[in-house]
Each structure stands twice: as structure tokens, then as C-alpha cells.
Amino acid sequence: MEKVISLEKVAKSFGSLKVLKDVDLSLGRGEILGLLGPSGAGKSTVINVTLGVEKADYGTAYVFGKVMPNRELLGQMGYMAQSDALYESLTARANLKFFAEMRGIDKEGLEQEIERVANVVSLGDKLDQYVSGFSGGMKRRLSLAIALLGNPFLLVLDEPTVGIDPALRRQIWSELHKMKEEGHAILVTTHVMDEAELVDRVALLIGGRVIANDAPKKLEVDYGVPSIEDVFLKAEEELS
Numbered sequence: 001m002e003k004v005i006s007l008e009k010v011a012k013s014f015g016s017l018k019v020l021k022d023v024d025l026s027l028g029r030g031e032i033l034g035l036l037g038p039s040g041a042g043k044s045t046v047i048n049v050t051l052g053v054e055k056a057d058y059g060t061a062y063v064f065g066k067v068m069p070n071r072e073l074l075g076q077m078g079y080m081a082q083s084d085a086l087y088e089s090l091t092a093r094a095n096l097k098f099f100a101e102m103r104g105i106d107k108e109g110l111e112q113e114i115e116r117v118a119n120v121v122s123l124g125d126k127l128d129q130y131v132s133g134f135s136g137g138m139k140r141r142l143s144l145a146i147a148l149l150g151n152p153f154l155l156v157l158d159e160p161t162v163g164i165d166p167a168l169r170r171q172i173w174s175e176l177h178k179m180k181e182e183g184h185a186i187l188v189t190t191h192v193m194d195e196a197e198l199v200d201r202v203a204l205l206i207g208g209r210v211i212a213n214d215a216p217k218k219l220e221v222d223y224g225v226p227s228i229e230d231v232f233l234k235a236e237e238e239l240s
């Protein structure tokens with residue numbers, strides 16, 4: 001399988017805090033990888049090293065075979081951060097336009113592209129409203145729409161469905177599966193354990209290392225438990 005992301009022996013500390021000790025991780029085309037771990041385990045740090053926002057102390061992050069950080073690749077990635085970085089004083093449409101420009105997305109057809117991504121997150125009829133009046137969930141949806149702009153080959157989503165109601169969550173996951181079928185690569189972190197059942201592979205990040213990395217069903221069999229939530233709890237218990 002062609003690798004879109006490859007982290008090799010990545011270590012990262014903040015001061016004396018060793019967050020990532022030795023992380024190996026890969027993501028191929030047409031694959032959804034779910035990164036799971038307790039709060040503070042370093043999931044966002046894995047994402048930041050992958051995007052090249054943070055530089056690894058040791059080891060290397062490759063995206064599309066190129067060593068990160070690499071600014072040229074940023075346009076080919078759709079990224080949704082854990083906290084929304086939106087312009088509250090602008091409309092949703094103006095936000096989408098701004099970020100499309102930043103990512104170097106073609107101006108031709110941009111209006112249709114904005115409508116497309118807004119519809120995926122059910123914000124099609126809210127495009128001309130100001131973000132300052134949006135609820136938390138609406139802001140999450142707009143952030144996700146921004147990540148989807150230009151149909152990027154690689155999607156990196158940090159807790160994309162926090163504050164989003166179940167029906168829309170289902171719609172978003174169905175969109176992610178459609179993108180996967182089209183050959184996109186998707187890295188997603190989640191706290192929602194039933195979402196972890198929807199990915200192709202779960203990487204369990206505990207104690208600065210990826211301690212398990214396999215299909216959800218396979219992990220459930222290996223750990224002898226009925227759900228990913230139980231895998232998570234058992235893995236944490238075994239390490240404590």
C-alpha cells in the first residue's frame with residue numbers, strides 16, 4: 001500500500017515532559033486510521049509533528065514520501081484542529097473563501113466547492129451568516145468544511161465530531177468513508193469510542209508509544225473483549 005504518512009521512531013519532549021518516546025505510524029491511501037489515547041497522551045502532538053507544525057526531537061515524519069516540515073505539502077492536506085480557528089466577524093462563506101485562498105485552491109469553481117463542503121456538514125443554508133452567531137457545533141462543522149475544501153488527498157482531523165449531534169455525526173462518517181473509497185487517506189483522533197469501530201485501523205497511543213495498531217475487530221479478539229472501549233481500558237490497565 002502506498003504510504004501517505006509515515007512516522008519513524010518519532011520522539012518529542014516539551015521541557016522535561018517526554019510526550020512521544022518512540023512512535024512508529026503509517027497511513028496508506030484509501031485508509032482511515034483512528035488515533036486513540038488517554039487525554040494528554042500526545043495525539044495532537046502526533047498530528048502536529050505529522051503536519052510539520054512541531055519538529056520531532058528524534059525520528060522523522062514523512063508525508064507523501066517527503067520529510068516534514070514541508071510547506072509545499074500543506075496545500076494538499078486538509079486539517080481540522082481541536083480548537084476552531086475561525087474569523088468570528090466574517091460569514092461562514094467568507095471564512096471558507098479565506099482558507100481556500102490560503103491553501104491555494106483554484107478560484108475557478110470555488111463557489112460550487114464552497115457549497116459542496118458546506119452541504120456535507122449541513123451548513124449550506126447558513127453560509128451567509130456571521131460565525132459570531134454560530135453555536136459550538138456549527139463552528140466545528142465549519143472547521144470540518146474548511147478541511148474538506150479542495151477534496152485534499154490527506155485529511156487530518158483532530159476530534160472532528162465533538163459537539164456534533166448523532167445524525168450529523170453519522171452523515172460526516174459516511175462522507176469520510178466515501179472519501180476513503182475514493183482513495184483518500186484519513187487520520188482522525190477521537191474520544192468517541194463507538195467512532196473508533198468505524199475506522200480501518202486503530203492506533204493506541206499510551207505512555208508515549210503506539211502499543212497496539214490493528215483493525216478494531218482484530219484488537220477486540222486479541223484483547224478478548226467486546227468493544228474498542230474495553231480494549232482501551234484493558235490496555236491502560238495493563239500498562240499502569
Ligand SMILES: Nc1ncnc2c1ncn2[C@@H]1O[C@H](COP(=O)(O)OP(=O)(O)OP(=O)(O)O)[C@@H](O)[C@H]1O
Nearest residue numbers: 014017019037038039040041042043044045046082
Ligand atoms: N507546545 C507545547 N508546550 C508544552 N507542552 C505541550 C505543548 N503541546 C503539548 N504539550 C503537552 O504535551 C502533552 C500531550 O499533549 P497533546 O495535546 O498532544 O495530548 P492529546 O493526547 O492530544 O490530549 P487530549 O486528548 O486531551 O487533547 C500534554 O501534557 C500537554 O500539556
